[in-house]
Amino acid sequence: MKLATVEAGGQTHAALQVAQGYLPLPARNLSEFLQDTDWLSIASTVLAEHRSDSLLPTAEARLLNPVPAPAKVICCGLNYADHILEMGRELPLYPTLFAKFADTLADPGSEIISTASNNVDWEAELAVVIGTKITNATEEEATAAIAGYTVANDVSMRDWQRRTLQWFQGKAFDGTTPLGPVLVTTDELDPESGLEVICRVNGIEVQRGNTSTFVFSAARLISYISEFTTLRPGDVVLTGTPGGVGMGMEPARFLADGDELQTEIPGIGTLKNRVRLRVNTPIPSH
């Protein structure tokens, strides 16, 4: 199933995407919908009944960030084995992790507005959304706790990211990590068998990786994270980006005002975000 958070008729709805449009689910968004422990059977029932008279008005429907209210957004750094090996590095023993906030997320079609950096870079990623509360989970339990998959771009302010050893401040600008356009449940997709993760700038491909080359599988990542913190329905885990980021180019390339960023995972969909540079604050000094 493809689940979404949709704005239509001035309201937001959790919804099920079908060929004819969107069938509403009983919640305002997927963050809320996933709190119901019966979310999967509720969605399955709505799909089976498929009451076309209940379809949301498609013409005016706009896809939003499917999960607007995660308590935790946890991201993995280096995770594509082919890219790490081609850079001459050793495969890591442990996942490199950092955090974002719900405020960091953005809608699949929204503008990415940079107010304090001209070093805006792309990082196409597969995002995992949690569907069941887990603590100290085995990989098998972690797999069962995944609600589904969506697309993310961990847009990064490289100057801020490199100001100190901790990447967080370059990765946590409000409204800079688009997520969506839909959440695809685990029966339809398996990252282990290989999903293409693609990034394009103004239509030109800059990144293409395959999730079958993950150092840490989605299940391994979630199991590992759950050793130190509880994950709950609606929480989001970003799985790392393949090679081809702007910072790695010679010379480094960053996004320009007006650039269109496309982030695609076939089988899920494409994020289309226009970049706006609105840097109006001087670089802070002492």
Place this chain on the structure above:
Amino acid sequence: MKLATVEAGGQTHAALQVAQGYLPLPARNLSEFLQDTDWLSIASTVLAEHRSDSLLPTAEARLLNPVPAPAKVICCGLNYADHILEMGRELPLYPTLFAKFADTLADPGSEIISTASNNVDWEAELAVVIGTKITNATEEEATAAIAGYTVANDVSMRDWQRRTLQWFQGKAFDGTTPLGPVLVTTDELDPESGLEVICRVNGIEVQRGNTSTFVFSAARLISYISEFTTLRPGDVVLTGTPGGVGMGMEPARFLADGDELQTEIPGIGTLKNRVRLRVNTPIPSH
């Protein structure tokens, strides 16, 4: 004023600490109370009326983490100038920042249970609690947005912290950062004029720093953070720890099962947390 979140009679209350005990405030905890834009005048009125017949039963009152539901907990690394200089390092141009979650926080008297690390270390810190929503704030605006100050211990799992370049995973274990015992409003305390930050293990002092030696003042930190993300009432900013952590000792010293960790800032209060090592999972491997 000294504000608190108190458990009494099987319920939790936001409360005002007075000599005779606790006067209830109209919310279940301070995270909720601070959402009311009139929180300061409401608390002032309760204090002025000082109805002793409304006092919570003190005998059974237990102080909890004052702000249990922050959407953001943001921490600063190296921030005590004297300690940085004595280590022969240069003062940083930018604050080193990383994140925790609400789940990371713990009550002022709770046990700190380590389930996956035997390298448990202390970091006594002043914590700042936000009282007004701010974005892109000047230092003056940041100062005005502070609700008050409390005590924290950024208890860190050094082995996990050092597994990768990003500290996050060693700093985000559930229930390992005690906060409290009360929130002291800004009219009573000024970190710029100097607060002592003290840590003791089994009664022996291991850390003592003074907030007058901050590289980045509380206002500067909050102004800086607000350049990239909105801060809201109840959000928490940890301001860094002075010298004297266990990792810096020769040989390194970590907390043992049963150790009592005391974290004190005179004028605010003391956290007393017993450490429990319950490491029952093998170190993960591939």
